[in-house]
Amino acid sequence: MTVVLPTPAQLRSVADQCGLSLTDDDVASFRGLMQGSIEAYNLVGAMPDEVPEVKYPRTPGYRPSPEENPRNAWYRKSTVKGAASGKLKGKTVALKDNIMLAGVPMMNGSATLEGYVPDFDATIVTRMLDAGAEIAGKVHCESFCMSGGSHTNAVGAVHNPHKMGYSAGGSSSGSGVVVALGEVDMAIGGDQGGSIRMPSSFCGTYGMKPTWGLVPYTGIMPIEVFVDHTGPMTATVADNALLLEVLAGDDGYDPRIKAPKVEEYTKALGQGVKGMRIGILKEGFEQATAEAAVNESVREAAKRFKDLGATVENVSIPMHLMGPAIWTPIGTEGMTQTMMYGDGYGLSRSDLYSTTLMDFHRGWRRQADSLSETTKLFLLLGTYINNTFGPRYYGKALNISRRLTAAYDKAFKDYDLLLLPTTPMKATKLPEPTASREDYVARALEMISNTAPFDITHHPAMSLPCGMVDGLPVGLMLVGRMFEESTIYRAAHAFEQIGDWKKM
Numbered sequence: 001m002t003v004v005l006p007t008p009a010q011l012r013s014v015a016d017q018c019g020l021s022l023t024d025d026d027v028a029s030f031r032g033l034m035q036g037s038i039e040a041y042n043l044v045g046a047m048p049d050e051v052p053e054v055k056y057p058r059t060p061g062y063r064p065s066p067e068e069n070p071r072n073a074w075y076r077k078s079t080v081k082g083a084a085s086g087k088l089k090g091k092t093v094a095l096k097d098n099i100m101l102a103g104v105p106m107m108n109g110s111a112t113l114e115g116y117v118p119d120f121d122a123t124i125v126t127r128m129l130d131a132g133a134e135i136a137g138k139v140h141c142e143s144f145c146m147s148g149g150s151h152t153n154a155v156g157a158v159h160n161p162h163k164m165g166y167s168a169g170g171s172s173s174g175s176g177v178v179v180a181l182g183e184v185d186m187a188i189g190g191d192q193g194g195s196i197r198m199p200s201s202f203c204g205t206y207g208m209k210p211t212w213g214l215v216p217y218t219g220i221m222p223i224e225v226f227v228d229h230t231g232p233m234t235a236t237v238a239d240n241a242l243l244l245e246v247l248a249g250d251d252g253y254d255p256r257i258k259a260p261k262v263e264e265y266t267k268a269l270g271q272g273v274k275g276m277r278i279g280i281l282k283e284g285f286e287q288a289t290a291e292a293a294v295n296e297s298v299r300e301a302a303k304r305f306k307d308l309g310a311t312v313e314n315v316s317i318p319m320h321l322m323g324p325a326i327w328t329p330i331g332t333e334g335m336t337q338t339m340m341y342g343d344g345y346g347l348s349r350s351d352l353y354s355t356t357l358m359d360f361h362r363g364w365r366r367q368a369d370s371l372s373e374t375t376k377l378f379l380l381l382g383t384y385i386n387n388t389f390g391p392r393y394y395g396k397a398l399n400i401s402r403r404l405t406a407a408y409d410k411a412f413k414d415y416d417l418l419l420l421p422t423t424p425m426k427a428t429k430l431p432e433p434t435a436s437r438e439d440y441v442a443r444a445l446e447m448i449s450n451t452a453p454f455d456i457t458h459h460p461a462m463s464l465p466c467g468m469v470d471g472l473p474v475g476l477m478l479v480g481r482m483f484e485e486s487t488i489y490r491a492a493h494a495f496e497q498i499g500d501w502k503k504m
């Protein structure tokens with residue numbers, strides 16, 4: 001790849017794009033003035049990149065057959081053995097397929113990325129391997145992570161672990177399935193609008209979206225830096241706390257939090273909830289798509305926290321219902337500018353860029369018709385808004401997100417945790433391939449209203465299973481103060497000890 005001087009015709013067309021009118025002399029002169037910088041580009045091009053070393057051997061693995069993969073949860077199985085000892089010794093882990101595992105293909109749910117092979121490991125991959133974990137492979141996620149339903153991956157829907165034909169939730173769909181089925185001990189998910197917590201709700205797993213910046217996002221395909229989160233999805237609270245302990249903390253790349261407050265989360269286990277104050281968030285039960293049976297199951301679970309010794313009261317935060325609206329410009333334009341037009345990264349970040357991903361992902365422009373209908377919708381809207389208004393709504397929404405954060409923080413003066421349904425409904429039927437675009441999009445986005453607000457306020461939030469309705473799990477969400485994951489684990493663990501949520 002060499003950079004060459006633009007031809008006079010190329011320079012004219014660029015000038016048009018910039019609104020500049022150039023004479024022939026101007027064109028010749030600007031071309032001459034570019035020569036030195038073009039040489040600089042080629043010097044950079046010739047230098048080796050600066051990316052982390054791959055520490056543990058692995059093979060590209062294989063794509064399991066439908067018989068081995070009946071729910072379409074797996075993309076590639078490939079075993080990577082970590083250190084001989086450590087906190088995760090004996091634990092197997094699956095990675096959401098937007099996380100870079102060097103040498104093993106990654107497609108992030110999109111046909112446009114098929115064939116891409118990352119060349120370095122995400123920070124959290126190295127951390128888990130250093131802690132003795134064994135990585136079992138990559139699990140499917142939704143098309144560029146842009147869906148809360150599990151029907152948007154280019155190679156087919158992911159099915160719910162409890163009921164074939166039902167949604168596993170998204171966008172970390174495969175992660176929820178393989179944990180719920182016990183095929184691995186742990187999985188990693190990603191969350192920009194709820195994508196760790198929504199599949200946890202639909203699959204009946206424990207999914208923690210940690211405080212923004214607590215876990216390095218380095219080496220994970222971004223959507224938008226302000227909402228990018230990654231975190232643990234597990235079958236038990238203890239495993240979740242243990243995994244977060246390994247994942248958390250500054251890595252020297254991710255600049256978002258200068259000094260993340262890291263704790264030994266496993267110390268929260270067994271502490272009980274006596275004296276804890278829990279606020280039942282009224283508006284969390286008032287979403288347009290709320291299912292009465294889900295609300296009831298979550299309210300019943302709230303009573304159990306009272307039985308366990310916590311103070312449990314109702315609290316109203318009317319602005320919670322504005323959260324999805326405030327999320328919309330940030331999610332939409334972030335996705336459009338950073339992930340799509342920015343070749344995955346955009347500019348002005350100071351973390352680690354994957355140039356191999358940037359090069360490969362650029363190709364989406366040649367195959368845009370193969371994007372999922374949800375990805376197309378976000379891309380069309382984000383492009384229209386940017387063409388018409390520029391990023392001013394993004395900026396205003398980001399400013400207003402601080403008012404939303406303050407509204408929750410006011411409640412956190414009186415309560416240690418907020419409690420609400422993770423998703424207003426339990427898993428829905430997967431749309432048929434012949435479903436209308438309207439149904440396809442509804443099944444992808446109707447469940448994000450309670451989760452998305454905390455992606456822009458950055459509070460830690462965890463989904464825990466609290467009961468079953470019609471053979472499908474119900475998810476309860478606990479939200480804590482910034483960096484108070486330990487408080488969430490304390491409560492979640494106490495609740496888990498009551499007994500089998502499948503019988504509640």
Ligand SMILES: NC(=O)c1ccccc1
Binds near residue numbers: 146147170171192193
């Ligand atoms: N990645 C996400 O959390 C997400 C979920 C739903 C819609 C858009 C994004």
